[in-house]
Amino acid sequence: MTKEDIKILLVDDEKHFVDTLAERLAMRGFAAQVAYDGPEALKAVEQPVDVIVLDLRMPGMDGFEVLRNVKKSNPLVQVIILTGHGGDAEEQTAYRMGAYNFLRKPMDIDELLGSIRLAYRDKLENTMVAVSLAQGGDFESARDILKENKLKDGSD
Amino acid sequence: MNDTLCMARLLASAVHDMRNLLAIVRESAGLAQDIAALVSKQKAAGDGDRLSAGNSRISASLAEVQRAVLQGAALSEAMDYMAHAGGADGRNTAGPCDLARACRSFQLLAARQARAVQIQLSSEATAEPVWTNAPALAVLRSLLEVFDLCAAVGGQVALHIAADRLRKEEGIVIDVRDGSNREMVLAALTGAPMLSSMSPGWRAALTPWRDAGSRYFLSLVACEADSQ
Numbered sequence: 001m002t003k004e005d006i007k008i009l010l011v012d013d014e015k016h017f018v019d020t021l022a023e024r025l026a027m028r029g030f031a032a033q034v035a036y037d038g039p040e041a042l043k044a045v046e047q048p049v050d051v052i053v054l055d056l057r058m059p060g061m062d063g064f065e066v067l068r069n070v071k072k073s074n075p076l077v078q079v080i081i082l083t084g085h086g087g088d089a090e091e092q093t094a095y096r097m098g099a100y101n102f103l104r105k106p107m108d109i110d111e112l113l114g115s116i117r118l119a120y121r122d123k124l125e126n127t128m129v130a131v132s133l134a135q136g137g138d139f140e141s142a143r144d145i146l147k148e149n150k151l152k153d154g155s156d
Numbered sequence: 157m158n159d160t161l162c163m164a165r166l167l168a169s170a171v172h173d174m175r176n177l178l179a180i181v182r183e184s185a186g187l188a189q190d191i192a193a194l195v196s197k198q199k200a201a202g203d204g205d206r207l208s209a210g211n212s213r214i215s216a217s218l219a220e221v222q223r224a225v226l227q228g229a230a231l232s233e234a235m236d237y238m239a240h241a242g243g244a245d246g247r248n249t250a251g252p253c254d255l256a257r258a259c260r261s262f263q264l265l266a267a268r269q270a271r272a273v274q275i276q277l278s279s280e281a282t283a284e285p286v287w288t289n290a291p292a293l294a295v296l297r298s299l300l301e302v303f304d305l306c307a308a309v310g311g312q313v314a315l316h317i318a319a320d321r322l323r324k325e326e327g328i329v330i331d332v333r334d335g336s337n338r339e340m341v342l343a344a345l346t347g348a349p350m351l352s353s354m355s356p357g358w359r360a361a362l363t364p365w366r367d368a369g370s371r372y373f374l375s376l377v378a379c380e381a382d383s384q
Contacts, residue, residue, distance in 0.1 A: 013271070014176050014179070014180065016180055016184075016220060017176065017179050017180045017183055020180070020183040020184055020187050020217070020220075021183055023187060024183060024186055024187050024190060027187075027190050027194075057172065057268070057272055058272075059271050059272055059273070059274045060274065062272075084171075084172045084173070084174075084175030084176040084179065085168070085172040085175075085268075104175065105175045105176060105178065105179035106175065106178040106179040106181070106182040106183075107179070107182075109183075109186060
């Protein structure tokens, strides 16, 4: 498994920021797709995605709504919140909704990469466990694994 | 709306923008560093074409750093304006207030909130001062109240704010320009002529501006304190 295999989606309405971040990730061997708003992000996750780096405040559909939709349709996808906005309440809400990590701008690219790697590793582990449980006929436990990665506030 | 809530909302909006600008500065500077490292490798390898492409990308990144720093400086100035309007220097927070500067500051401070509700906010970048005796913070609060009226009906409109005079009275012209929600915003502003955010002794009112159907005049009038 090489680092290029991680399918990353960057979602932010700050076009220059997200384009530059994608370029810097590419220079480190991580190809990242970008989306500039919520609907574009939801369209992008119709294709396989491993880790989403998601802004919270965006015009129209905000990051929480994107997170809720992603976790509903693709519970194993890991979502890292990266925002310029956010007090403790937003952070708590994001974790409750199933976010993997909550980072604030401006961040260090190596810190972000570290978080992406960890999120991807956890996603792989969760997937492997869910698959092996299902193959062994333990569908209930497999479903629990999926549920754990879904909304944690019961609103799904 | 009280002073604290007004300042908290505008500050949160401004800080969000400031963090985004710092993120752009950090990423652009980081990209320039990354490319510079590559360029020095290419230089050693004698790859002229890639060297030239790398150099122009570094220039573009540094130009973006400069743009973000300038925008951050303007935002800092607006935050400083609001801090002093709120009494940061320990002086009386009463006027005089340059309405042109208040408009520019408000545009910068509320920009992030505006983008969130798809309101395109603009003001005159180099307008002549229009002085009033109204307290600056109360002017910002009135503008935020007008903004809220537009946001409450769904935003999605372009608003231009500019200091002006109507019958020798200083105030702010609110021009509702393009946008898919323009009619709703016009209706909201027409139906809410009185604003409640002024300090005691001042009254803010929104009236149609001359004959122009899409413009309103936010007048700031001294009045008896007990009439509030």
